[in-house]
Amino acid sequence: MKKKLVVLTGAGISAESGIKxxxxxxxxxxxxxxxxxxxxxxxxxxxxxxxxxxxxxxxxxxxVTPNAAHLILAKLQEDFDVHIITQNVDDLHERAGSKKVLHLHGELxxxxxxxxxxxxxxxxxxxxxxxxxxxxxxxxxxxVWFGEEVPALEEAVEITELADYFAVIGTSLQVYPAAGLIDFTKANTPVFYLDPKPIKIPNLRNELHVITDIASRGMLELQKMLHQFI
Known part of the structure; x- marks a missing residue:
C-alpha cells in the first residue's frame, strides 16, 4: 500500500504560472x-x-498553464497516495494531473x-x-471570502491526521485556518517545508526538512527527499 503524502499548497506554487x-x-x-x-x-x-x-x-x-511544480506533484502519485489541500482557487493542480485535490478557499x-x-x-x-x-x-x-467560514476545513483536518508525510509548498503559513493544519499531523510525521522565504514554525513536534527555493526548483529536491523514504 502506498504511503499517504498530504501537501498543503499556496499562492507560491501558482505564481510561477503567472497568477498573482x-x-x-x-x-x-x-x-x-x-x-x-x-x-x-x-x-x-x-x-x-x-x-x-x-x-x-x-x-x-x-x-496560464501548470508549471513544473504542479507536474512533479502529479508524478508523485506514481509512488505515493497524494492528497493536495490547496489554498488556491485555480485549477492548475487538476490540469497537471493530480487526482485528489481539496480546495479550502473555493474554486474560480x-x-x-x-x-x-x-x-x-x-x-x-x-x-x-x-x-x-x-x-x-x-x-x-x-x-471563500475573508470573514467567511471554510466549509472544507473539517475534511482537510481528517486528511492531515492520516498523513505519513506532510509537505507545505508556496504558502506563508500566515493565513488561518489553513496554516494551522500542520498542527494536526501525527507527532512522527516528517514535514517538508518549501518556500523561498520560509518562516520559523513554532512548537512543531515533527522532523522538519526546509527547502529554501521557489516551487519549481524546490520540488525537484523534495522529490528526491521523498523517494529516500520509499
Missing part, C-alpha cells in the same frame, strides 16, 4: 484592494465590481447561489446579474 497573489503587493490583488473584491462587505457594496473582478480572473486562468471555475450554498455549478465563462439559481437567487463566485 495580493500578498505580493501590500494587500492589492491585481490592482484591487482585497476588501473590495474578497469580502462579503465588498460584495454587498459593489457586486458589479466583484463580478467583473472574478470574470477577469477566470479569463486569466485560461491563459465554480459559482454558487447566494442563498442556497449547496447549489454549486461549474462555470467557465462570465458571471452576470441575470445568472440565478432555480429560485431566482443571484449566483456568486464560489470563493
Amino acid at each position: 497573489t495580493f500578498r505580493d503587493s501590500d494587500g492589492l490583488w491585481e490592482g484591487h484592494n482585497v476588501q473590495d473584491v474578497a469580502t462579503p462587505e465588498g460584495w454587498r457594496k459593489n457586486p458589479a465590481l466583484v463580478l467583473d473582478f472574478y470574470n477577469q480572473r477566470r479569463k486569466q486562468l485560461k491563459e 471555475l465554480k459559482v454558487r447561489s447566494t442563498v442556497d450554498y449547496s447549489y454549486i455549478l461549474d462555470w467557465k465563462e462570465d458571471l452576470n446579474f441575470e445568472d440565478v439559481d432555480p429560485n431566482n437567487h443571484q449566483l456568486r463566485p464560489h470563493i
Whole structure:
C-alpha cells in the first residue's frame, strides 16, 4: 500500500504560472484592494465590481498553464497516495494531473447561489446579474471570502491526521485556518517545508526538512527527499 503524502499548497506554487497573489503587493490583488473584491462587505457594496473582478480572473486562468511544480506533484502519485489541500482557487493542480485535490478557499471555475450554498455549478465563462439559481437567487463566485467560514476545513483536518508525510509548498503559513493544519499531523510525521522565504514554525513536534527555493526548483529536491523514504 502506498504511503499517504498530504501537501498543503499556496499562492507560491501558482505564481510561477503567472497568477498573482495580493500578498505580493501590500494587500492589492491585481490592482484591487482585497476588501473590495474578497469580502462579503465588498460584495454587498459593489457586486458589479466583484463580478467583473472574478470574470477577469477566470479569463486569466485560461491563459496560464501548470508549471513544473504542479507536474512533479502529479508524478508523485506514481509512488505515493497524494492528497493536495490547496489554498488556491485555480485549477492548475487538476490540469497537471493530480487526482485528489481539496480546495479550502473555493474554486474560480465554480459559482454558487447566494442563498442556497449547496447549489454549486461549474462555470467557465462570465458571471452576470441575470445568472440565478432555480429560485431566482443571484449566483456568486464560489470563493471563500475573508470573514467567511471554510466549509472544507473539517475534511482537510481528517486528511492531515492520516498523513505519513506532510509537505507545505508556496504558502506563508500566515493565513488561518489553513496554516494551522500542520498542527494536526501525527507527532512522527516528517514535514517538508518549501518556500523561498520560509518562516520559523513554532512548537512543531515533527522532523522538519526546509527547502529554501521557489516551487519549481524546490520540488525537484523534495522529490528526491521523498523517494529516500520509499
